[in-house]
Amino acid sequence: MLQSKLFTKTKKEAPKDEVSKNAILLSRAGFIHKEMSGAYSLLPLGVKVMQKIMKVIAEEINAIGGQELFLTSLQEKEVWEKTNRWDDKVVDNWFKTKLKNDTEVGLAFTHEEPLTNLMKEYVSSYRDLPFSAYQFQTKFRNETRAKSGIMRTREFIMKDLYSFSKDEKEHQDFYEKAKEAYTKIFTRLGLGDKTYTTFASGGTFSKYSHEFQTLTDAGEDVIYVDKDKKIAVNKEVYNDEVLSDLGLNKSDLVEEKAVEVGNIFSLGTRFSESFDLTYLDEKGEKKLVVMGSYGIGPARLMGTIAEVLSDEKGLIWPTTVAPFAVHLISLGAKGSKTEEETKNLYRQLQERKIEVLYDDRDVRAGEKFADSDLIGIPLRVVISDKTMAEGKVEVKSRGDGGERMIDEAELFVHLEKHR
Amino acid sequence: MLQSKLFTKTKKEAPKDEVSKNAILLSRAGFIHKEMSGAYSLLPLGVKVMQKIMKVIAEEINAIGGQELFLTSLQEKEVWEKTNRWDDKVVDNWFKTKLKNDTEVGLAFTHEEPLTNLMKEYVSSYRDLPFSAYQFQTKFRNETRAKSGIMRTREFIMKDLYSFSKDEKEHQDFYEKAKEAYTKIFTRLGLGDKTYTTFASGGTFSKYSHEFQTLTDAGEDVIYVDKDKKIAVNKEVYNDEVLSDLGLNKSDLVEEKAVEVGNIFSLGTRFSESFDLTYLDEKGEKKLVVMGSYGIGPARLMGTIAEVLSDEKGLIWPTTVAPFAVHLISLGAKGSKTEEETKNLYRQLQERKIEVLYDDRDVRAGEKFADSDLIGIPLRVVISDKTMAEGKVEVKSRGDGGERMIDEAELFVHLEKHR
Numbered sequence: 001m002l003q004s005k006l007f008t009k010t011k012k013e014a015p016k017d018e019v020s021k022n023a024i025l026l027s028r029a030g031f032i033h034k035e036m037s038g039a040y041s042l043l044p045l046g047v048k049v050m051q052k053i054m055k056v057i058a059e060e061i062n063a064i065g066g067q068e069l070f071l072t073s074l075q076e077k078e079v080w081e082k083t084n085r086w087d088d089k090v091v092d093n094w095f096k097t098k099l100k101n102d103t104e105v106g107l108a109f110t111h112e113e114p115l116t117n118l119m120k121e122y123v124s125s126y127r128d129l130p131f132s133a134y135q136f137q138t139k140f141r142n143e144t145r146a147k148s149g150i151m152r153t154r155e156f157i158m159k160d161l162y163s164f165s166k167d168e169k170e171h172q173d174f175y176e177k178a179k180e181a182y183t184k185i186f187t188r189l190g191l192g193d194k195t196y197t198t199f200a201s202g203g204t205f206s207k208y209s210h211e212f213q214t215l216t217d218a219g220e221d222v223i224y225v226d227k228d229k230k231i232a233v234n235k236e237v238y239n240d241e242v243l244s245d246l247g248l249n250k251s252d253l254v255e256e257k258a259v260e261v262g263n264i265f266s267l268g269t270r271f272s273e274s275f276d277l278t279y280l281d282e283k284g285e286k287k288l289v290v291m292g293s294y295g296i297g298p299a300r301l302m303g304t305i306a307e308v309l310s311d312e313k314g315l316i317w318p319t320t321v322a323p324f325a326v327h328l329i330s331l332g333a334k335g336s337k338t339e340e341e342t343k344n345l346y347r348q349l350q351e352r353k354i355e356v357l358y359d360d361r362d363v364r365a366g367e368k369f370a371d372s373d374l375i376g377i378p379l380r381v382v383i384s385d386k387t388m389a390e391g392k393v394e395v396k397s398r399g400d401g402g403e404r405m406i407d408e409a410e411l412f413v414h415l416e417k418h419r
Numbered sequence: 420m421l422q423s424k425l426f427t428k429t430k431k432e433a434p435k436d437e438v439s440k441n442a443i444l445l446s447r448a449g450f451i452h453k454e455m456s457g458a459y460s461l462l463p464l465g466v467k468v469m470q471k472i473m474k475v476i477a478e479e480i481n482a483i484g485g486q487e488l489f490l491t492s493l494q495e496k497e498v499w500e501k502t503n504r505w506d507d508k509v510v511d512n513w514f515k516t517k518l519k520n521d522t523e524v525g526l527a528f529t530h531e532e533p534l535t536n537l538m539k540e541y542v543s544s545y546r547d548l549p550f551s552a553y554q555f556q557t558k559f560r561n562e563t564r565a566k567s568g569i570m571r572t573r574e575f576i577m578k579d580l581y582s583f584s585k586d587e588k589e590h591q592d593f594y595e596k597a598k599e600a601y602t603k604i605f606t607r608l609g610l611g612d613k614t615y616t617t618f619a620s621g622g623t624f625s626k627y628s629h630e631f632q633t634l635t636d637a638g639e640d641v642i643y644v645d646k647d648k649k650i651a652v653n654k655e656v657y658n659d660e661v662l663s664d665l666g667l668n669k670s671d672l673v674e675e676k677a678v679e680v681g682n683i684f685s686l687g688t689r690f691s692e693s694f695d696l697t698y699l700d701e702k703g704e705k706k707l708v709v710m711g712s713y714g715i716g717p718a719r720l721m722g723t724i725a726e727v728l729s730d731e732k733g734l735i736w737p738t739t740v741a742p743f744a745v746h747l748i749s750l751g752a753k754g755s756k757t758e759e760e761t762k763n764l765y766r767q768l769q770e771r772k773i774e775v776l777y778d779d780r781d782v783r784a785g786e787k788f789a790d791s792d793l794i795g796i797p798l799r800v801v802i803s804d805k806t807m808a809e810g811k812v813e814v815k816s817r818g819d820g821g822e823r824m825i826d827e828a829e830l831f832v833h834l835e836k837h838r
Binding site: 004005006007008009011033035036039040041042043044046047048050065067068069070071072073074075076095096097098099100105107114118119121122123127128131133138140142143144154155164 | 423424425426427428430452454455458459460461462463465466467469484486487488489490491492493494495514515516517518519524526533537538540541542546547550552557559561562563573574583
């Protein structure tokens with residue numbers, strides 16, 4: 001894409017009331033736009049990153065058999081009364097509204113209820129189980145105070161996966177698969193090193209749930225990390241009994257701030273009981289379906305990447321989710337041979353289906369470099385009169401800052417390898 | 420995909436209160452699920468169709484330079500007061516809700532206001548124009564009466580594109596491009612023959628707007644069609660003056676019922692005036708930006724396809740949007756050579772990245788065929804003891820019902836050609 005055509009521009013300043021690093025950087029670089037406290041729109045660069053994050057998640061969830069669906073945001077009172085979660089005293093972050101005929105409806109903050117209700121139409125026999133279903137759908141949560149930039153908002157897309165199993169054993173098998181899929185996702189997104197599988201409170205139906213916590217000062221959670229064993233314990237269950245249960249020693253644990261980038265829950269039969277979601281087993285006996293739920297917020301991930309992978313100059317996207325693979329910059333004058341060669345390389349990259357942002361703007365070199373650092377595309381390729389004289393291009397890694405001169409053939413090989 | 424793993428099953432009956440053909444067929448075949456009047460969830464088969472419809476739309480909108488973004492659903496009162504569209508007396512289909520601090524917020528029924536407001540940050544010079552931006556985002560509309568199945572709902576994804584131009588001429592150039600893109604979209608979706616570019620009321624800033632109307636008795640609109648000239652006039656502007664203006668003769672026009680599958684509007688400076696969205700031209704003079712808006716509802720399109728491309732047995736998806744390219748059916752007994760060969764073909768199709776639904780269920784042939792007709796995958800491939808004896812497979816087109824015996828090599832060639 002030609003940078004001159006991109007309608008967003010970088011900014012020196014973020015909105016005045018913005019305090020979190022992720023929102024400041026993402027606003028300044030033109031990835032997001034604050035509509036109101038706790039509600040951010042995605043601009044073209046942000047959409048590209050978001051779509052790539054969602055693609056990685058979808059690939060890993062499809063790989064464990066998840067079937068994609070898309071449930072409505074509008075929710076009927078009757079469905080949520082079955083679990084007693086309609087009441088604002090029980091769930092304090094509902095957004096509710098009304099139909100023309102004054103019927104109250106809610107905006108989904110999660111989707112266990114409607115999905116369990118829906119499955120009653122499709123599950124009746126042991127032959128129908130197990131399976132899992134997921135979606136990318138907006139959740140609305142009426143947070144009292146929205147802070148942390150795009151990491152905690154009133155409206156956000158969530159990948160929520162739900163599993164339906166015949167019994168606890170079958171459920172545990174899927175739960176482990178989901179745990180592995182989540183680990184793969186965070187690794188592919190460049191957060192593997194800093195993300196810990198964390199024991200947290202399990203609720204009624206299981207001792208623990210698992211959170212995936214990424215270490216960052218911007219996080220709202222406190223966890224205790226065993227860096228050797230690569231596991232952690234959330235403060236909420238940090239006590240002697242739990243540590244002994246998990247075989248952890250207090251002396252090996254370090255207190256850290258972290259953000260919850262994913263969580264997985266055993267729901268047991270809590271929802272299937274409320275909705276009478278049952279099946280007939282091989283002996284013809286009626287049994288309750290055992291459920292699990294598994295959430296990841298792609299926007300929170302985007303925010304976490306912005307917090308963790310960035311420096312004073314700007315964002316540093318991992319290749320997997322970068323809006324473009326290459327930031328191509330010409331330092332030649334308008335109409336020069338250098339500009340001509342840059343255009344030529346731009347065309348070649350496009351033909352090779354390499355995603356490239358070509359800074360064709362008529363601005364000074366310093367501004368191009370500063371914008372490039374702020375936007376954070378992994379590889380910068382510069383063509384100048386100097387590189388032309390050597391028949392090469394200058395490549396610079398946004399990550400480690402490493403610069404070198406290579407010829408175009410080498411560039412193509414490098415890009416193919418890091419695709 | 421293995422049909423035995425698909426959690427949805429076909430149904431003999433649709434929900435009792437369902438009257439529209441699209442909702443009845445799509446419910447029975449397992450594409451959608453009614454959550455409440457005017458709100459439908461998409462099930463896995465429905466998600467697949469929806470994603471393909473959205474992909475076709477995105478490709479054509481990208482081809483004319485549209486930049487994708489994603490605006491919030493939650494909307495601030497102040498923004499909409501600028502155009503006087505916050506008032507429920509002016510816009511009667513708002514869904515409104517409240518933040519914890521009692522601030523009233525709305526759920527977007529369209530996005531002209533927030534987008535014009537946002538663009539103030541990015542447009543200041545003639546160099547910033549023209550450009551266009553679009554999104555796929557849920558619209559909430561508090562319809563008094565939701566009917567017509569998924570063709571008119573209270574919550575639906577819309578592709579909305581907005582253009583920003585320096586002057587009327589530049590706007591008209593883009594408007595024509597958008598019109599052509601829309602025509603391409605409906606043609607690719609199999610609705611080309613039945614879809615008419617239709618003159619409709621233009622509002623304050625232009626004489627006409629253009630609707631894309633697909634002929635169907637399920638439509639809520641009445642249009643007058645000149646089938647030779649391939650254009651139509653909406654009843655709302657059907658009068659002698661307009662006909663003479665458009666060079667149409669009453670005697671050539673046929674009255675038809677139709678559904679509006681897309682519309683394009685010249686907005687003039689209505690929104691840029693309200694938000695003071697201006698730029699400095701080459702002479703340094705301040706000018707108002709000229710805008711256009713262009714909408715398509717992918718779910719309404721899915722509903723329209725279900726209405727128009729279906730028969731008494733079920734759905735008939737065009738290849739471009741079918742949930743799978745091939746419905747593979749084995750009539751061999753469990754463990755037979757015939758079943759073995761079907762599995763083998765299933766693997767080969769998957770290796771070739773052909774999307775295939777393999778009916779591996781242990782049910783009688785009649786049920787498999789009935790389900791296959793209902794689901795409406797374009798090509799059915801049957802392997803039976805009889806086809807095995809000839810070393811061939813039986814292929815049947817869901818569209819024209821044409822059956823023939825071909826060998827597997829021929830099948831692959833056919834599928835490559837119709838990819």
